[in-house]
Amino acid sequence: MRDILELVLVLSIICLVAALSLAKVYDITKEPIALQKRLARLQTINAVLPPHDNEPDKNTVQVSLDAQGNEGGKVAARTADGSRTKTGAVLVYRGLKGDHVSGVAFEMKSLGFGGEVGVMIGLDPNGIIRGIEITSMNETPGLGARVAEPAFKQQFQGKSLNVTHFKVKKDGGDFDQVTGATITPRAVVQAVKNGLEFYQKHKESIIQ
């Protein structure tokens, strides 16, 4: 009996001390971690937005898709801290120049080879692409993952829904695939297309 008490006591004390020290470390690192996540996010947003003079992650519109119906495949959004929102809503970051909206950015997802591929899409107010960035993916390094290279991403600049055929060349569209990989580029193109359609549909409520 005394044995067991000793075991319980020692293990409990060790766990207690461990928990207390972890709480302390968590407290110290909480703010730096939040800051790092925000900076990383802001960096992606700024990379795809036209010139602006505000902090786009502080000027956002949440467009709910449940009310109007979820169009064009899977659409998921992320909140400002990067965690996924539960509802089918898209968080749109707005870049302002003076008083008017100079561009918008939002994230779209579609299914790639190794899971979901997240694409941050930057548009000017007329729906012309200013840039895209890959936000998350789990694609094969050296093959599908090469969609994150500038050579692939730059193809999207200046494209818009009216004049461009949003498919990879293999499927008769306007976009080069990456050597040795078709599924990932296809997913990225699809995500961008979904994004443009989403913007076209909700333009008024986003820009207003």
Added chain:
Amino acid sequence: MTTLLRDLVNGIWKENPVFRLVLGMCSTLAITTQAKNAIGMGLAVTFVLVCSNVLISAMRSVIPDKVRLACFIVIVATFVTIVDLVMAGFFFELHKAMGIFIPLIVVNCIILGRAEAFASKNPILNSFLDGIGMGIGYTLAILIVGCIRELLGSGSVFGISVFGPRYIPFLLAVLPPGAFIALGLLLGFMNKVNKKLAM
């Protein structure tokens, strides 16, 4: 004095955790696609190893035999979580590159293995040196694997291009099978060297 020195260098060659004991294979195979990741992982493991070795050695007379593994794991997990949080806060890029493999240090056999086989039976100073030695041994080993895979798979080392832009990457090297092949060849080479030394 000589035993202290022996404990320190033991992990670097004679009982190198990767090449001789063949422990900690999960992280060795998974994160060695780049030399930079290997260094980050090596430092993280070394930190946890040294801290847990010292603490477990200091508490070796208090921890009851029957619950020693539970105690070890709690201690190791605490240090790993600290590393995870600190890295996320201050080395964000590196943390992102290593992803799940930082939390997985908890189940890295090297750490629990040293706690059980060494720290729980030896004085604090010896355990500290054992932790340093094993950490260096592990870091060097995965750094070698990382350099080879990055050199072949991306034509660079530490992100600095070696073969120039016209090099066509040998993709297999950065894919999972490449890790097994590189490690297997290195293990074979090490065994051969060791045999030569023994003769």
